[in-house]
Amino acid sequence: MIQVYGVKLEQEPDPLLKRKLLEALPFQKQEKISRFIHRADALRCMTADILSRYMICRTLAIKNSEIRINCNRFGKPLLSGDTGYHFNQSHSGQWVVGILADSPCGIDAEEIREADLGIAEHCFAKQEFRDLQAVPVELRGEYFFDLWTLKESYVKASGFGLSVPLASFAIRKHSTGITLQTEHEFRDCHFKQYHIDPAYKLSVCAGVSKFPEQLELIGQEQLYIQFMNYL
Template sequence: MEIIAVKVDSEIEHSLYIDLLKNLTKEKQNKLNKFRNKKDAYRSLLGEILIRTEIMNLTHIKNHEIVFEKNSYGKPKVMKIPQLHFNVSHSGDWVTCAIDRSIIGIDVELIASIDYGIADRFFSKQEVVDLLTKEEPQKLNYFFDLWTLKESYIKTDGRGLSIPLDSFSIRKTNEVIQLTTENPLKGVFFKQYEIDDLYKCSVCALNNQFPPIPRVQSLIDTCNIFLNHINRIH
């Protein structure tokens, strides 16, 4: 299992951005070119090249041979490589990805003030009770603990928001995370990573072989590693 995090804390030189872009599919290029916000384009680009780099590294296939397909719920996977699973998440200044030999989900969120009425709409009754016992700032932190853990679970399942968020319950007591659900996906493991004091990052997987810390890369290093892999495999 690999967990990678990249901080979007600088601009990508235009010539480098063009070099990266031309190594993606026309569909992805068109999507990136439609972003009005440069940071949004960077986040989407970085998620793509992180996964492509790991696929090249793990399988030794060439970048132009990588083909993504989506399941009926929109979760992407690598065509003809069923043993490789991945998931990407980004928020604010961070792009994260998780790769494993079995289904996996990751979610990162910027901690920001929210209306706790959201919990009544999306959390289970037990989760709402647990949340309301907290005092600030623990209450806000616990909300984003639950939110990212729940998102990582539904992303692991692969059906996304077609799974009602109140159809399962997560409790976090100290470092112990427990799942209660009648959904088919049971027996999963969770881990949270502290990539930044202002963010929550949670991972859900079918095994507990989590790395102790994520691999943190700079934006520029991530871009250069991708291009170096392409040149080396060529």
């Protein structure tokens, strides 16, 4: 079972509602959000946590106060107890996305910009860099962020975080699918990409292949209101 959600941020929530949403988060998270200089960054961070908690509450039929989250030694948040579920989140620009699955999973969304070949040469595997160079110049930005989001989703699903160098494994896109070349322990995994916005790339990775055909879009205000039912 895999759920993939997307939320487009349209506006700042009502101050009273925002306060209630923030109070539903752990104190450490509230402090982190309060330290953001830009309101847009704070809104993305808050909404990403609300989305994850909404998916967990809805799937496990529990209250927000019953959620227990720990981090592994690499810093990846994990649900405590024997729930059998894993979750992950990402945000970029106007979009917040989340995934919940009954296997290790990762998700990454990025706003498409110009491809930085210097970063690609340093961070991508040699084969990935060659694949990028073979793409027409006008399409390199899109392909760069195809690879970037796929690689980030893999690293996040693996649970090993930044201890996995991005250049230590290769992901290739073919007409028949997406393949992974790696010597890392986490290799029994699957990938899927979703179209969320022409200006963004969105990729997911999970230990099972039963991805939904489409991600589920939920309005920003709708998410907040539905989450309040679990407080």
